[in-house]
Amino acid sequence: MENLDYQDGNALAGPLSEIFTLDVTTAHGTCAGCGRRGALAELRVYGPEPGLVARCPGCEEVVLTLVRGPKDAWLDLRGSVSLRIPITE
């Protein structure tokens, strides 16, 4: 049976709002693994402990990880080629 123990990228909105002033979950990224394009909100998010791990819904490669410590946040975007972030006036 498929493992359904994940949420989606909507759950990243709060944790990432500590780092970015804009809502990054609406940004469209390109997966470094398979080239799929989509919003961060559509990623599969596993966690929250020990950190949030966001995987591509197409190929399951890790796109982003976010680990929040008491004094810092560690953000790893290794699986994302680029992010297009909508900016409203």
Added chain:
Amino acid sequence: MATVTEIRQETPTARTLVFDVPGWPGHLPGQHVDVKLTADDGYSAQRSYSIANGDDGERVELTVQQVGDGEVSPYLTEVLEVGDQIELRGPVGGWFVWRPHSSPPVLLIGGGSGIVPLMAMIRSRGKSDTPFRLLYSLRDPGQLFYARELEKVTAGVEVAYLYTRTAPPDAGRAAGRIRAADLVAYGWPPETSPDVFVCGPTGFVEAAADLLTELGHDPAKIKTERFGPTGG
């Protein structure tokens, strides 16, 4: 800090908490908040909860379903009382939102407590002429949130209840999980290009989204929010 001003029991295991949040900037229907609880020893746990009400000044409503072994929900559903304060972060999330000025028909598909952000959309619809259809999947009639309010919505909002375990005798549909026939009977046809919002446990959302794309709905018009296996 948010202060509890009112509590409404929705079902034996779920309740709506009404908060007063000074300085609340307002929100869009579908957005959520993160609730952070910190124990005396410094241990903290955080969960996301969808906002249930439409934008209404500094008033924020959350409906929380208790999850048996959850770290946060038992506190919110059993311990928290009127007058208590908790830490809320939000509103957050700009993806799973309905913007009231959009005009295509809206199809809402909720499983269990996945009804919560969809209810915020219905409540925000107001006098808009955007037609809504809601498919609300729930285990049995005892799990129904917002019963009296959903009974009263009429003009422009059609509601279909999909009971998965036990259906009332007059349901007109055998109990069972959501199927393609439900989307055909109670949803909008793909040709009308509806804005679709699907929310619920991960398995439910995956199943509903797959059925929608098989029926020919444009995946780009389907927005989803997955709670995980059960939420927490």
